[in-house]
Amino acid sequence: MNRPVQDHEILSAVFAKMDVVGMAVAAGVLCALLLFLATATLLLQSVPEGSLIGPHLGALGDYLPGYEVTWAGALFGGFYGFLIGAAGGFTAAVYWNLTHYVALGFMLISSAELAD
Amino acid sequence: MENYQNMPATDKNAHAVNLRLLNAAIRFNALILGFTAGTLAAFIVYFATQISMGKWGDNSGGYLSLLAIFFPGYSVTSSGAWVGAFWAFIYAGTFSALSYRLYGRVLGTRIADILLSTAPAENPVLKPSVLRLHGVSLGAAIGTMSALCLFFSTTWLVVRGTAGESVHAALFANYIPGYSVSILGALWGAVVLFLMVFLACLLLASVYNKIVESRYQ
Numbered sequence: 001m002n003r004p005v006q007d008h009e010i011l012s013a014v015f016a017k018m019d020v021v022g023m024a025v026a027a028g029v030l031c032a033l034l035l036f037l038a039t040a041t042l043l044l045q046s047v048p049e050g051s052l053i054g055p056h057l058g059a060l061g062d063y064l065p066g067y068e069v070t071w072a073g074a075l076f077g078g079f080y081g082f083l084i085g086a087a088g089g090f091t092a093a094v095y096w097n098l099t100h101y102v103a104l105g106f107m108l109i110s111s112a113e114l115a116d
Numbered sequence: 117m118e119n120y121q122n123m124p125a126t127d128k129n130a131h132a133v134n135l136r137l138l139n140a141a142i143r144f145n146a147l148i149l150g151f152t153a154g155t156l157a158a159f160i161v162y163f164a165t166q167i168s169m170g171k172w173g174d175n176s177g178g179y180l181s182l183l184a185i186f187f188p189g190y191s192v193t194s195s196g197a198w199v200g201a202f203w204a205f206i207y208a209g210t211f212s213a214l215s216y217r218l219y220g221r222v223l224g225t226r227i228a229d230i231l232l233s234t235a236p237a238e239n240p241v242l243k244p245s246v247l248r249l250h251g252v253s254l255g256a257a258i259g260t261m262s263a264l265c266l267f268f269s270t271t272w273l274v275v276r277g278t279a280g281e282s283v284h285a286a287l288f289a290n291y292i293p294g295y296s297v298s299i300l301g302a303l304w305g306a307v308v309l310f311l312m313v314f315l316a317c318l319l320l321a322s323v324y325n326k327i328v329e330s331r332y333q
Binding site for chain 1: 134137138141144145148149151152153155156179225226227228230231232244245246247284287290291316319320321323324325327328331332
C-alpha cells in the first residue's frame, strides 16, 4: 500500500467490529490443532516401559469426558479443543464488540454534555 | 484485493498520516483489549476456583494452587478466588494491552489494510467496518509477549530458589525441546515459544480472514 492512510480509515479501524463467526471458527481450529498436537507430541516421545504417558495432560479427562493421552483421545481432544476454542473465540469477539459499543456510548454522552 | 498477509514489514508512510490520531487509536484499542481480556481472565480464574472447590471439596486445588507462585495471596478458597480474579485481571489485562500496543506499532500506518473496505463510510463509528487481522503483526506482538512471559516466569522461579522443585514448569520441555527451569533454558524457551506462537497467530489470522472475506464479499 503506497498511499497515506486517511483519518476516516484510522477511525474505521478503531471501531471496526470483529466478525463473531470468523473468530469462533478460527479460534476453534487453532485450539483443536493445539490439543491434538499436544497429545500427539507426548505419544511420539519415548518413555520407559510401563510408565504412564502424560499424566498431567491426561488430567484434562476430569473435565473432558473421553479424553485421554492416546491416539483416540487425541481425536477427542481435537473435537473438544474446537468446541472450547470456538466458545472462547465467540465470547471474546462478542465482548470486544460490546466493549466498543459501551465505550462509544460513554464518549457520545460525554461529548453531548460538553456541547451543553 | 491486496494480499495483506504478505505486505512489506517496513512502514513507509510514517510521515504522511495523522500520527496523533493513529497513536490515540492504538492506545484506545489497547485499553479496550486490556479490559476485555482482563475481565474474561478474572471470570475464568474465579469460576475455575469455585468449580474446583465444588467438585473436589477439601482435596481441591492440586494444580490450581500452583497459581499462588505468581498470584500472591491466592488459594483455592472462596476468598482466594477473588484474589485470583484480581491478579488474573492485572496479568491478562497488562499482557493484552501491551500486545495490542505492539501489534499497533508493528502494523503502523498499514492500519487501514485490516479493514474489509477502505471506502469512506457514511459513519465509521456508528456503522463500523469489519475487522481483519494482520497475521505477521499479530504473531510478532503476541509471540514477543508470550516469550517475555515465559522468560520472566521462569526467571522468577529461579530467583525465588524453587527451580529444582518446579517439576510442573519443567514439563514445558515436552513441548519446547531444550527448555529447562534455568536462565539459559528460559532464554532458549522464549525463542522457541516465540516461533510457535508466531505460527499459531498466522494460522488464526489466515482462517479468520478467509471466513470474513467469504462472508462479506
